[in-house]
């Protein structure tokens with residue numbers, strides 16, 4: 040493709056994370072290229088979510104650093120990291136269960152437009168037409184528009200996840216982290232989500248996706264890193280990884 | 296209108312009407328009827344309805360929206376009262392400078408207490424606010440006696456300078472000569488309605504601060520406060536620093552409390568430390584929960600309910616009961632009085648406690664939830680599953696979504 044193919048936006052640099060005696064992450068180096076979808080796969084407990092937690096500032100790494108677009112993320116607050124353009128869909132949906140679906144999606148848009156602090160006490164939500172229209176549009180994209188008035192807590196697990204995706208997309212993040220974005224979804228909804236993620240890729244959004252569903256991984260990923268017991272044991276384009284014997288042993292072949 | 300939707304404007308007008316008509320609405324029983332003692336349309340009580348309504352409206356902005364339960368808001372009530380009495384002592388009996396001072400000072404206090412207390416959440420936050428309030432209460436009796444006059448309470452003496460007192464200035468609380476305690480009694484048939492200056496002064500202020508609370512509820516700021524209540528973590532990962540939002544909510548509710556405290560002293564030129572006691576902090580919590588935390592009207596109704604109980608129920612003593620049941624045969628009468636008397640008169644708190652328990656268990660949304668349930672019994676259920684076409688929907692969507700339980 041073009042010349043800036045190797046423009047790396049996210050560097051994970053020699054990150055270690057221990058919980059007591061447990062090495063959840065060891066020697067992790069990762070380079071995610073701009074506009075690409077980087078999948079991280081691996082068996083349960085491999086440390087995939089822990090890696091995302093380190094990136095978004097939920098966990099501080101024991102050593103090592105994360106650099107996003109020239110800025111060191113390590114040590115920053117989660118809201119600061121988000122303000123730099125990093126959004127995340129969590130493995131267990133993190134939503135506002137007591138708010139209507141529409142407001143769930145609108146809230147992050149205010150953070151994007153106004154920054155982390157600005158207090159709009161004297162404005163009426165009803166006048167926020169631009170944000171509301173975009174939220175409704177996204178809800179149509181993820182197939183939840185009919186449920187926009189329902190309390191988010193009443194949604195099914197799969198629907199919560201799709202809503203959380205809309206909550207992230209409304210921010211137009213530069214880097215989107217997806218922790219099993221299709222878990223709990225029907226085949227049909229999974230396919231819709233894949234299509235949606237392909238669409239946002241066309242807009243140049245960089246993504247890291249954790250997924251157990253190989254159909255999803257191979258439909259979306261440009262590059263795959265395989266994590267097992269806290270270490271990256273293989274990395275490369277989907278075809279190479281699929282045929283890597285170490286991967287078959289540690290993960291894919293585990294089913295044999 | 297006024298930055299509100301048509302529906303909210305109507306709601307505000309309705310509330311305004313109720314507030315202004317209170318002296319009539321609370322006087323439903325003719326003077327000569329035996330139920331006249333249930334009338335609540337006398338100045339002192341109506342002023343309390345409005346003042347504690349303001350206190351609860353402000354408290355609700357913090358507790359109802361964000362879920363942070365402060366147990367120390369009475370401290371701001373105290374600050375407000377002392378501010379007003381001090382302006383009486385130094386300037387004059389005009390209440391306006393004092394009320395402004397009350398709002399400013401309680402805001403500064405709240406900024407400090409909030410800054411420290413909001414480092415923790417949940418029960419630790421509650422305990423920190425309680426500790427601050429108790430500290431203020433104790434200081435008012437000890438080190439701060441030069442400012443608070445200790446146990447006697449702060450009041451105006453003839454020797455006070457009162458630099459702004461002119462020749463004709465009234466020597467009771469007033470607004471540019473309009474004396475708070477002045478009333479006009481209007482007899483209509485067997486009813487007597489009392490229109491009191493102090494009540495209307497507090498009522499106008501109450502309507503105004505209710506309007507501000509309505510605006511906050513409908514604003515993006517209000518949305519973020521609600522989001523804090525339901526999932527604070529998510530907000531952090533969505534790019535919001537929740538601290539300034541929490542602190543702003545805390546300071547605003549502190550200023551409401553300061554205003555309420557100031558108004559107490561504007562109606563009655565006294566300030567005592569007992570206003571800052573933890574029971575007073577607990578009372579506003581009860582009012583808000585009883586009425587319905589997070590709803591606009593709930594806290595006001597809760598405040599009215601509790602003040603009504605405190606003032607009306609407490610007056611039903613055994614003599615009154617004897618009057619009521621006088622016509623019954625003696626054993627029946629004694630039996631009834633025996634059963635009822637523990638719950639009325641001095642026992643009003645027992646009744647209130649039981650009611651509170653019943654509400655929390657069966658109506659967690661408070662009086663407002665009860666009203667809604669009764670309302671929905673009469674109203675036909677609106678058809679669900681709005682398959683309405685997309686173009687028209689956005690407005691309609693926002694219209695409903697902005698009204699979380701009135």
Ligand SMILES: Nc1ncnc2c1ncn2[C@@H]1O[C@H](COP(=O)(O)OP(=O)(O)OP(=O)(O)O)[C@@H](O)[C@H]1O
Nearest residue numbers: 058061063081082083084085086087088089090130
């Ligand atoms: N906060 C924590 N404290 C202690 N141990 C943790 C913590 N978070 C994760 N772990 C442990 O670290 C290891 C890696 O967990 P992680 O959640 O990253 O796995 P994962 O690859 O996301 O697995 P899954 O596919 O099941 O989601 C596990 O053994 C887990 O128990």
Ligand SMILES: [Mg+2]
Nearest residue numbers: 087088089130
């Ligand atoms: Mg995981």
